[in-house]
Amino acid sequence: MVSYPDSQGAERSLAIRPPPSVTSHSSRASTVRRHRPHRSHFGGSSYQPQNEFPVFTHTGDVEIIISNGRKEQRYLLHKLILAQCSGFFEAGLSDEWATAGEGASQTQNSAALARIPSSASTDKKRWRYELDWGKSDDDVPMLIQKKAQPSLFAGDSSPPALPPPTRNKPVAPQSGFFRSMANFSSLHVASTPETPPTLDPINIANAYVECKSLLQLGDMYDALEVIGPRVDHHLLRFQGRLWKQIAKYPPSYLKLGYMARSKAIFSEAMVHVVGQWPMGASQLRGQTSEAVIELIEDKVDEMEEMKARVEGKLFRITLSTSRGERVTPSNNMLEWLSMSLFRQWLAENTTPPPTPILKSSTRAPSSSRHPSSRHSDAGAGAAPPPFNTGRVFRLLGTGGSSYLNHDECKRFLRLCPEQYNRENLKRFERRMDEIKERAKDVVKPLMRNFLELDLGSNGGLPYLTCTRVEVQDFPWDE
Structure with missing residues (x-):
């Protein structure tokens, strides 16, 4: 799941004109703050609520909690951005969905898009999502909408206390990409929580795994139109190394190029796949679109x-x-x-x-x-x-x-x-x-x-x- 900071909103908060007594320092101070968002403070506690990714304290209205039982990450993002980037959030955060979901019983389908509870009597509607791991290891972890807690969005001067994990579940096995993504193990997450996850810019094999996981999550949350171009741009930066990797694993990159809607990666992989066909057929049939197989x-x-x-x-x-x-x-x-x-x-x-009479036991x-x-x-x-x-x-x-x-x-x-x-x-x-x-x-x-x-x-x-x-x-x- 990828979210995008409201850079315009952030700049507006930094560009507020100060009182006349400090106008001479306005331009320089604003520039310094803009380029040094993590400046250290000395002389006691001087914490000020931030309004930048991943927690937009003043303008955020959708809280997302991701916890694996040992580590918890909190995001406070914008409904508008999430709805623009993901069909999942566009539907889940809509007024129509909220009205249709009131009073409905929980079903298996509601695990994908939980019903929106009736809003509290606040000035601005708030939403809250938590990652639900499911009841068994075979279940796909999914964001479930929960009742919002207004205290977490109050914007007070002290950071809100994080709630305890909803489920003390052991670390999921590495076999499932959904769980590895939700476990923060597929993407490189920097030590500072304000830094968004990044894709490996050096090791192309790692970058492939991370991009594939990101695309599959984007597909699950109906956000491929936003995720695909980012993956395409990242992998194309490898240039010659990318073409060599595609030559080694054309079926894998054909599927990735199709999901990312990358014309360059898809075309390159297609040339290899067609040249070697029917080699690679077992890796493509039933695992990609029929339109790709027909092509x-x-x-x-x-x-x-x-x-x-x-x-x-x-x-x-x-x-x-x-x-x-x-x-x-x-x-x-x-x-x-x-x-x-x-x-x-x-x-x-x-x-x-000619076909040999005796079957060979040698594996290709x-x-x-x-x-x-x-x-x-x-x-x-x-x-x-x-x-x-x-x-x-x-x-x-x-x-x-x-x-x-x-x-x-x-x-x-x-x-x-x-x-x-x-x-x-x-x-x-x-x-x-x-x-x-x-x-x-x-x-x-x-x-x-x-x-x-x-x-x-x-x-x-x-x-x-x-x-x-x-x-x-x-x-x-x-």
């Missing part, structure tokens, strides 16, 4: 159609004689053999291997799973990785000696003793290089790279990265 399948179909067109052109590559005739065994056996070797190599490398490595997936992501299957022709097309796009090099050509030509000699080998390799150049042009559409990741520094990828996510493809813009 993946559409992009996979588009790539397969493109690959089929390219393969057809590759198999039709031919050589011509000096008279412009198509090379055949009857007019130039040596050059026809070079075409035959290329086509044989292409057929072998673009056809899935699930390298695309994020370490944090042990908390919520389903494990990858034990089946071997699917056949992927991306590596073959990358070799064709590279050309040169990356495939069918000098030794392979020499070994093949020796199978025809009547054709093998030094001069024929040179001519055979020249014609093979000509075929490779033509093949390089044919596969250019598959060699396009729509990743932000620098493939040169990454040592290349064994799958294609030519998937392009258009503006109209983003599933949250429908």
Whole structure:
């Protein structure tokens, strides 16, 4: 749950014009106070109620208490800001909801949005929320609206005494992200309670876990429109390190990018997911929107159609004689053999291997799973990785000696003793290089790279990265 300080209200309280006797110090004193909100006071107790995050003593009207049995954090925030940032609070703090909730019995649904009690006879309505851990460890902790206590909002000169925890429950296990978030263990909380929780700016693995937890809480409180852009901005600050992490764990970042509505993260992860599909399917099906799965399948179909067109052109590559005739065994056996070797190599490398008779007991490595997936992501299957022709097309796009090099050509030509000699080998390799150049042009559409990741520094990828996510493809813009 993220709240935003009423900076305008805070500045207004700091900018009040002092009496005429101290006008000469007004501007400087106001500036100093604005930049030094935690100034120490000497000479006895001089506590003054603050009006800044997390406790807006003078202007706050919604109190939120979060306690885990050992530690308690109190927030006094603004209804207007909370309602603007969260559909949960927009509904819970509305007059309509308060009227509808009076006299209603507590039900299971009221655990998500508790009924608002009738207001006390005060000048300004106050609200109070407390974190309810539920009755068992399987319950999702949720903020429940309670009867407000006016004494906590009196704005007197002494800090209000914090009430004892409503439940002396032991620290929740780390397996559930909801409990870890409510337990203040997922986000870095500074030692001073006035400082809001922060996301890790150095360790990207920690930042991923924290952003994921924050997004899931934002989803629970209908606040993704506010949380998403903050997560997007924070992760994009990692720049090159972010693209490398996405390449390691594309399904995890695809789900995160979808929740954060991050076009950059979602597009980058989508290119990897489509290139490796159906690897990662077990981590996405049933764990993200059907619109995302449909987009993946559409992009996979588009790539397969493109690959089929390219393969057809590759198999039709031919050589011509000096008279412009198509090379055949009857007019130039040596050059026809070079075409035959290329086509044989292409057929072998673009056809899935035969299914072995004996089942292999070796488990395939699930390298695309994020370490944090042990908390919520389903494990990858034990089946071997699917056949992927991306590596073959990358070799064709590279050309040169990356495939069918000098030794392979020499070994093949020796199978025809009547054709093998030094001069024929040179001519055979020249014609093979000509075929490779033509093949390089044919596969250019598959060699396009729509990743932000620098493939040169990454040592290349064994799958294609030519998937392009258009503006109209983003599933949250429908």
